[in-house]
Amino acid sequence: MATYLITGGSGFIGSHLAEALLERDHQVLILDDLSSGRIDNIAHLRKNPRLTLVCDGVTTCPELNEMVDASEVVFHLAATVGVFNIIESPVQTIVNNIDGTEKVLKAAVRKNRKVIVASTSEVYGKGTKVPFREDDDLLLGPTSKSRWSYAASKMVDEFMALAYCAEKKVPTVITRFFNTIGPRQVGKYGMVVPRFLSQALRGENLKVYGSGEQSRCFGYIGDVVEWLLRLAASDQAVGEVFNLGNPKEITIRALAEMVIRITGSEAGIDCIPHADAYKPGFEDIERRVPDISKAQRVTGYSPRVDLEEALRRTRDWFLSQDSLEIR
Numbered sequence: 001m002a003t004y005l006i007t008g009g010s011g012f013i014g015s016h017l018a019e020a021l022l023e024r025d026h027q028v029l030i031l032d033d034l035s036s037g038r039i040d041n042i043a044h045l046r047k048n049p050r051l052t053l054v055c056d057g058v059t060t061c062p063e064l065n066e067m068v069d070a071s072e073v074v075f076h077l078a079a080t081v082g083v084f085n086i087i088e089s090p091v092q093t094i095v096n097n098i099d100g101t102e103k104v105l106k107a108a109v110r111k112n113r114k115v116i117v118a119s120t121s122e123v124y125g126k127g128t129k130v131p132f133r134e135d136d137d138l139l140l141g142p143t144s145k146s147r148w149s150y151a152a153s154k155m156v157d158e159f160m161a162l163a164y165c166a167e168k169k170v171p172t173v174i175t176r177f178f179n180t181i182g183p184r185q186v187g188k189y190g191m192v193v194p195r196f197l198s199q200a201l202r203g204e205n206l207k208v209y210g211s212g213e214q215s216r217c218f219g220y221i222g223d224v225v226e227w228l229l230r231l232a233a234s235d236q237a238v239g240e241v242f243n244l245g246n247p248k249e250i251t252i253r254a255l256a257e258m259v260i261r262i263t264g265s266e267a268g269i270d271c272i273p274h275a276d277a278y279k280p281g282f283e284d285i286e287r288r289v290p291d292i293s294k295a296q297r298v299t300g301y302s303p304r305v306d307l308e309e310a311l312r313r314t315r316d317w318f319l320s321q322d323s324l325e326i327r
Contacts, residue, residue, distance in 0.1 A: 005073075010038060010042050014075070041184050076117050097157060105168075119241075120176055121176055166239070173234075177224065179193075180219050197263065200259050205267050210272075223303045257269070262308065262315060
């Protein structure tokens with residue numbers, strides 16, 4: 001039995017990771033201030049004696065050093081995420097992400113703990129070379145567009161993690177998530193799949209931002225968790241960056257149509273200009289497709305759940321909830 005710390009462990013990805021670790025008879029420490037995570041996500045785990053929850057933020061928790069010391073591996077998932085958060089609270093986004101990661105890495109130096117740092121496909125920015133590889137150049141928009149502050153903060157996190165690995169010998173691994181979806185994800189912060197599902201199940205027209213011809217790739221949470229566990233156990237992964245997701249591409253309009261079909265909804269589709277949904281001058285990305293060959297090679301694992309099955313599982317979770325509101 002090993003001990004793992006998950007910052008942001010009551011969030012969407014963190015709660016599934018905690019569940020998987022407990023199922024493998026490990027000890028799990030969760031540090032989460034519940035600013036975007038939900039206590040309901042881990043309610044079914046709370047009675048497990050191998051789970052410890054500390055309700056505090058990474059940047060404010062006085063017990064952070066002790067929690068890192070007590071863990072063999074730290075999964076640093078805590079961050080300010082979501083397009084709406086990024087646009088409305090750019091200062092919080094930058095400070096929380098960079099300061100939080102630095103505090104975790106500093107704590108890891110003390111006993112040379114392995115740290116898995118969660119990053120994002122957003123760091124590829126406006127790159128047009130598809131599919132995206134981990135060693136591609138990164139191209140962001142101007143600093144006058146707050147839309148890029150999240151990507152910039154996660155790029156700094158990556159640089160910092162790799163610097164701590166090179167200089168301080170902290171074994172770090174960076175994971176870039178490409179639109180992870182599944183049960184427990186909510187649309188409150190702009191995530192498209194739960195937003196579409198809740199709209200369809202309420203019989204409302206699905207709101208597609210922009211033309212709907214922009215495309216994305218969606219990876220199921222179970223596949224992402226399996227990758228995280230394998231990367232945490234791999235010495236070969238240390239000091240490396242990995243794309244995690246499913247490379248099958250779909251337009252947002254086609255995604256909306258699939259959601260309508262699998263929910264049996266009679267909802268239509270409304271296209272909303274980006275300027276109305278966010279702010280004037282908002283820059284969207286036309287395509288975002290991962291090259292996952294590196295993760296496949298190092299972990300020996302490939303995605304096993306396709307998009308339609310992922311949507312069906314997420315739909316079933318929504319139907320099990322008391323409310324279909326976007327929370």
